[in-house]
Amino acid sequence: MELTQNLWERYGFSDNPYDTKALSLSRSASLSVEAAYIPRAAGATSANLLTNFLRNPGGGRIVVEGDPGVGKTTFVNFHRQQWEAAARHKLISPPGEISVREGWTERDLLLNLLASLSARLRLDLGEKDFARNKLLTEINAIVGVRAEDGSGLSASLTLFGFGGGLGHNRSKSAKVGELTNEHLRDCLQRLIALVKKRGFAGVIFHLDNLELLGRSNIAALQKFFDAARDLLQEKDAYFIFVGNAGMFQQVIVPLPRVRSIFFDMPVHLDPLTLAEVKAVMERRYTLLAVPNKAWIKPVEDIVVESLYQTFSGKIRYVMNAITSLVSHLPDSYARTLSLEEARTLLQGIARSQVRSLLHGAEEAVFLEAAALGRFTNTQLATRTDKSKQQIQKYLKSWLALNIVAQREREGRQQFYETDPRFAVLRRDVA
Numbered sequence: 001m002e003l004t005q006n007l008w009e010r011y012g013f014s015d016n017p018y019d020t021k022a023l024s025l026s027r028s029a030s031l032s033v034e035a036a037y038i039p040r041a042a043g044a045t046s047a048n049l050l051t052n053f054l055r056n057p058g059g060g061r062i063v064v065e066g067d068p069g070v071g072k073t074t075f076v077n078f079h080r081q082q083w084e085a086a087a088r089h090k091l092i093s094p095p096g097e098i099s100v101r102e103g104w105t106e107r108d109l110l111l112n113l114l115a116s117l118s119a120r121l122r123l124d125l126g127e128k129d130f131a132r133n134k135l136l137t138e139i140n141a142i143v144g145v146r147a148e149d150g151s152g153l154s155a156s157l158t159l160f161g162f163g164g165g166l167g168h169n170r171s172k173s174a175k176v177g178e179l180t181n182e183h184l185r186d187c188l189q190r191l192i193a194l195v196k197k198r199g200f201a202g203v204i205f206h207l208d209n210l211e212l213l214g215r216s217n218i219a220a221l222q223k224f225f226d227a228a229r230d231l232l233q234e235k236d237a238y239f240i241f242v243g244n245a246g247m248f249q250q251v252i253v254p255l256p257r258v259r260s261i262f263f264d265m266p267v268h269l270d271p272l273t274l275a276e277v278k279a280v281m282e283r284r285y286t287l288l289a290v291p292n293k294a295w296i297k298p299v300e301d302i303v304v305e306s307l308y309q310t311f312s313g314k315i316r317y318v319m320n321a322i323t324s325l326v327s328h329l330p331d332s333y334a335r336t337l338s339l340e341e342a343r344t345l346l347q348g349i350a351r352s353q354v355r356s357l358l359h360g361a362e363e364a365v366f367l368e369a370a371a372l373g374r375f376t377n378t379q380l381a382t383r384t385d386k387s388k389q390q391i392q393k394y395l396k397s398w399l400a401l402n403i404v405a406q407r408e409r410e411g412r413q414q415f416y417e418t419d420p421r422f423a424v425l426r427r428d429v430a
């Protein structure tokens with residue numbers, strides 16, 4: 001086997017057209033929002049809502065929510081890019097998203113806002129002017145801004161209390177632990193003033209994946225919002241919080257003081273339509289085609305359609321499945337896979353995943369569960385001739401392995417669902 005790093009070369013692509021990372025704000029990325037974003041037609045209302053939110057002068061707070069892998073991060077990135085590049089009142093925005101971690105206080109948020117915004121300004125100003133600016137060098141000494149990725153701060157929490165600052169800044173730096181929140185807040189205000197002096201109307205902070213913190217622990221997330229409430233009202237700062245479907249209702253609405261400072265409703269994102277998903281792929285095929293070379297589709301369009309049904313439209317799962325397919329093909333294979341071939345291969349991959357985790361009777365029962373997709377203990381017991389106690393035991397182990405998740409309860413019935421990676425084994429889609 002030839003050891004080249006491009007699995008996609010044989011199809012004529014310079015990179016994976018089914019890459020599932022969120023589209024990047026950076027223009028030089030092979031898949032940037034600027035080039036690869038497909039506008040959501042059905043989501044015109046969601047796009048309008050976010051646009052109108054950002055049209056309110058003076059700052060604000062809003063929640064963007066939806067199921068996993070529907071395109072939330074990409075949606076927010078697209079709007080950030082638009083407001084920075086094409087708007088009349090430009091809003092600057094740090095390139096990376098900020099991930100809220102468990103146990104964050106107002107201070108942690110403050111440090112992260114400082115780090116990410118000053119990293120962005122560093123790119124805007126260039127090294128020389130950055131080094132000449134007193135405020136920026138002071139903030140740099142506090143949070144240790146790294147220029148490379150603009151995300152700042154990953155090192156700063158370890159510096160916390162140890163006199164932050166990196167390299168030659170060390171001697172000049174104040175001890176972070178000694179700085180009051182008021183001082184840090186003052187730095188943020190001066191930083192935003194600097195942004196405005198440079199011609200921007202404000203700044204957008206994108207806080208991503210709040211469900212990582214809040215899904216299992218709503219109280220932790222509420223505590224965070226309560227603590228950050230005052231900071232979130234900083235003038236000319238726009239905060240976009242991204243989370244799971246229902247986050248606004250579960251987390252924000254029960255807190256009247258917090259709710260009162262939020263945009264009155266969340267932006268809810270549905271999965272892209274089939275036509276949009278197809279447009280995403282077509283765009284990527286052309287963007288990633290090696291110049292002056294012919295390219296071929298790794299899978300027939302009908303495979304995309306079928307996977308779209310299988311995964312209820314969630315584009316992330318559709319693309320992961322195709323990447324998985326291609327990764328399992330022999331090296332010499334460079335034809336377009338038909339629906340039959342793709343289905344057989346994907347089912348084979350899913351079955352071998354099951355086999356690597358479970359054995360014997362348990363394996364057989366799980367395959368039946370996967371064929372049902374969504375089921376109750378009783379249903380599965382009936383179909384497999386096992387006792388409900390036995391199924392209960394299996395369920396416990398499957399939940400621990402994360403191959404089954406608990407779903408809704410209807411009366412006395414608890415529903416379960418096998419993980420999306422086994423969806424190709426479902427009877428109703430096969």
Ligand SMILES: Nc1ncnc2c1ncn2[C@@H]1O[C@H](COP(=O)(O)OP(=O)(O)OP(=O)(O)O)[C@@H](O)[C@H]1O
Pocket residue numbers: 019020021022023036037038039040066067068069070071072073074075209272280315316
């Ligand atoms: N409108 C779009 N145009 C082009 N590509 C898109 C669009 N929406 C989503 N994608 C692609 O779909 C994939 C999933 O999108 P994204 O990561 O934004 O989803 P998400 O909802 O943030 O997922 P998660 O819940 O895991 O955070 C990415 O590869 C992204 O590039």
Ligand SMILES: [Mg+2]
Pocket residue numbers: 022072073074208209
């Ligand atoms: Mg995301």
